[in-house]
Amino acid sequence: MECISPQELARTMLRRGDILQAVAAEVRDKTKPGDKVLDPFCGSGVLLAVASRLKRQVRGCDIGPEMVDFASKLIARHGGQEGDIQVGDATSLSMPTSSFNFVITSIPGWNTVKYSNAREALEAKSQQDYWLQMRQAIGEMRRVLKPGGSCMFVQSQETAARMATLAREADLPTNFVMVPGAR
Numbered sequence: 001m002e003c004i005s006p007q008e009l010a011r012t013m014l015r016r017g018d019i020l021q022a023v024a025a026e027v028r029d030k031t032k033p034g035d036k037v038l039d040p041f042c043g044s045g046v047l048l049a050v051a052s053r054l055k056r057q058v059r060g061c062d063i064g065p066e067m068v069d070f071a072s073k074l075i076a077r078h079g080g081q082e083g084d085i086q087v088g089d090a091t092s093l094s095m096p097t098s099s100f101n102f103v104i105t106s107i108p109g110w111n112t113v114k115y116s117n118a119r120e121a122l123e124a125k126s127q128q129d130y131w132l133q134m135r136q137a138i139g140e141m142r143r144v145l146k147p148g149g150s151c152m153f154v155q156s157q158e159t160a161a162r163m164a165t166l167a168r169e170a171d172l173p174t175n176f177v178m179v180p181g182a183r
């Protein structure tokens with residue numbers, strides 16, 4: 001399976017001006033300057049950089065240390081302010097309950113791309129195991145959101161449909177920005 005670097009991930013996302021505009025519109029609509037925004041699968045940090053440019057306080061985690069390192073620098077450069085980016089597991093977040101206004105993220109695909117050579121990103125043994133972990137991650141997003149907070153996923157249509165079901169089950173208010181052609 002191919003291993004995608006933080007640089008490639010960032011290049012792919014930064015080329016999609018249409019998607020980044022939709023993300024910015026949603027951040028503006030759902031939050032105000034100074035609000036706290038989390039990306040628990042932050043990858044290269046592009047989504048958080050969009051929120052950071054809009055003067056939201058951004059925090060993120062990723063299982064891959066190389067992603068975290070890259071995202072911290074990208075957010076400072078493109079977002080105009082420092083983000084708080086740490087190595088962490090989205091299925092078991094270290095952040096306190098009810099501490100964010102908004103969650104913005106793209107979940108990793110099942111068995112499509114490898115994000116890290118250091119550790120298999122999301123060590124799901126089967127597709128069923130993978131969706132169980134996604135359910136756990138959604139539960140964590142729900143836990144760390146303040147009352148009235150909501151979540152936005154930037155995903156392929158196929159993944160979005162599954163995530164919509166999990167989000168409904170967890171009573172997590174969710175919007176989607178679709179990425180045509182994404183896996």
Ligand SMILES: C[S@@+](CC[C@H](N)C(=O)[O-])C[C@H]1O[C@@H](n2cnc3c(N)ncnc32)[C@H](O)[C@@H]1O
Binds near residue numbers: 013067107108109
């Ligand atoms: C689709 S990519 C994120 C792309 C990101 N939105 C961007 O713009 O670069 C998914 C990310 O989830 C990370 N990941 C996989 N399993 C994880 C876990 N259990 N906890 C946190 N991050 C994880 C991968 O390392 C990868 O960087």
